[in-house]
Amino acid sequence: MDDHTIEEILSSFAIKGHPTKATPYGSGHINDTFRILTEEADGTQHQYTLQRINHAVFRKPQQVMDNIERTLAHLSTKAKAFPGVRSLGLVRTKERRNCVRTFDGKWWRMYDFIDGVISYDNVRDPDVVYEAARGFAQFQNMMADLPLPRLHETIPYFHHTPMRYATLEEAAYLDIRGRAQEVAAEIDFVRSRRHLVAHLLNRYLRGQIPERITHNDTKINNALFDPESKRCVAVVDLDTVMPGLALYDFGDLCRTTCNTADESEPDTDSVHFDIRMFEAAVSGYLDTAHFLVPAEVQELVFSAWLLPFMVGVRFLTDYLQGDTYFKTHYPKQNVDRCRTQFRLVKCIEDLREEMHAVVQRCAKASGRS
Numbered sequence: 001m002d003d004h005t006i007e008e009i010l011s012s013f014a015i016k017g018h019p020t021k022a023t024p025y026g027s028g029h030i031n032d033t034f035r036i037l038t039e040e041a042d043g044t045q046h047q048y049t050l051q052r053i054n055h056a057v058f059r060k061p062q063q064v065m066d067n068i069e070r071t072l073a074h075l076s077t078k079a080k081a082f083p084g085v086r087s088l089g090l091v092r093t094k095e096r097r098n099c100v101r102t103f104d105g106k107w108w109r110m111y112d113f114i115d116g117v118i119s120y121d122n123v124r125d126p127d128v129v130y131e132a133a134r135g136f137a138q139f140q141n142m143m144a145d146l147p148l149p150r151l152h153e154t155i156p157y158f159h160h161t162p163m164r165y166a167t168l169e170e171a172a173y174l175d176i177r178g179r180a181q182e183v184a185a186e187i188d189f190v191r192s193r194r195h196l197v198a199h200l201l202n203r204y205l206r207g208q209i210p211e212r213i214t215h216n217d218t219k220i221n222n223a224l225f226d227p228e229s230k231r232c233v234a235v236v237d238l239d240t241v242m243p244g245l246a247l248y249d250f251g252d253l254c255r256t257t258c259n260t261a262d263e264s265e266p267d268t269d270s271v272h273f274d275i276r277m278f279e280a281a282v283s284g285y286l287d288t289a290h291f292l293v294p295a296e297v298q299e300l301v302f303s304a305w306l307l308p309f310m311v312g313v314r315f316l317t318d319y320l321q322g323d324t325y326f327k328t329h330y331p332k333q334n335v336d337r338c339r340t341q342f343r344l345v346k347c348i349e350d351l352r353e354e355m356h357a358v359v360q361r362c363a364k365a366s367g368r369s
Helices: 003-010 061-077 126-143 161-174 181-191 199-205 246-257 275-288 294-298 300-321 333-350 352-365
Strands: 018-024 032-039 045-053 107-112 212-214 223-225 232-235 242-244
Touching: 003 018, 003 032, 003 045, 045 061, 061 107, 061 126, 126 212, 126 223, 126 232, 126 246, 126 275, 161 181, 161 199, 161 300, 181 300, 181 333, 199 300, 212 246, 242 246, 246 275, 246 300, 275 300, 275 352, 294 300, 300 333, 300 352, 333 352
Parallel strands: 212 242
Antiparallel strands: 018 032, 032 045, 045 107, 223 232
């Protein structure tokens, strides 16, 4: 995208000053993100975050933005009760809208840039993991009393694991790119565990696990930290904030913090599940998520297993369908991603008893047993 195009998009927003620089920012798989610098006539500078909403993924971008607007407004009402927590500031268009749709059908939004913070794509520090878990639990605390109406489901059935499994089977059957034989071992890996995919959903349907407002994309790089104290001060990437299960958020955090390797690591022998990071995540979450019912605490280990399994299924499905969902930077990257997730699943299966002991220990320390 050229500077002229970005400047045309920026002209729709009520920003301060004149744009001087636009650079790609972040490492997300879905949306295109730019860091924008502006300068006023007196030399005062401002920073913004400009994002193109991927409307192939988020089919109803206006609903995404309406959810975000309600979420940010609610978080702002909690500022006094949660000192030290920062949240995104939405920059409106000149017509006071929360986003803009360009003539070519693309959707754009803008935030004030949160400065003076750091993020991590990978982390091996238990203190940082503890803080990330505390930060996401705090987000759930703050959103627990959001008034009705119910938030939109920005991606329907996003964590509906039986549907994810059915979609994989359909992709394997259709095999539109002739790739199924190449990943036959991965498909069999999923099929041998298909009896587990609906476990959390069934407990929810039986009324044992409640619906909550959740983030639904709790990768470590969606938490922002104070660089000196390492304290989590903000949670970002709110596109998938919607009704869900708190366990999905916890499991996805473990998926990205307990993996010793990169998400696209081609050598699965280097992929291990770090039990120290798991203990830090459990401790931070249980110390902060006071709303949890006993059934949710009981399923923390299962959620840590389920999320890498489900995300691996999604990577595998995308590969079979022709790499149309996740951004890829080289051929077969989705295969590497899938195999990394499934290796993590196997590691968790081998560590299950030790992980349950960790949960029991942390639950007792947080006064839950």
